Amino acid sequence: MLIRLNIINTQGNKTAIDAKEGTTIRESVMNKLAPGNHGLCERNYICGTCLVYVAEEDFKKLKAVEENEIETLETSNIELITHSRLGCQIELKKAYNNIAVTTPPPGP
8 A cells, every 4th residue: 555645845845755555754755755865774763864853733643752762862963843753763554644744954
């Protein structure tokens, strides 16, 4: 099954992509929009380069944040907001269809 993922960049431009159910937001962004620039640690909780800001209405649909993700979010040099998540930890599923995330600008 394909899941619609709406990605908004820092300029407010929205790109809708279809990704296979079970893939992560990180994989979807990397494969379709930013090869080589997104999620550099490949789901190892160490870099924070797959950071996304989940739309408020979609954030409550997600599974709870796990301890490793919290630690990475708190210790990485990334700008956090209330709805910050690591895209590598969000596997797309039917309940997340049409979810919207904003990708922050690349770090220094």
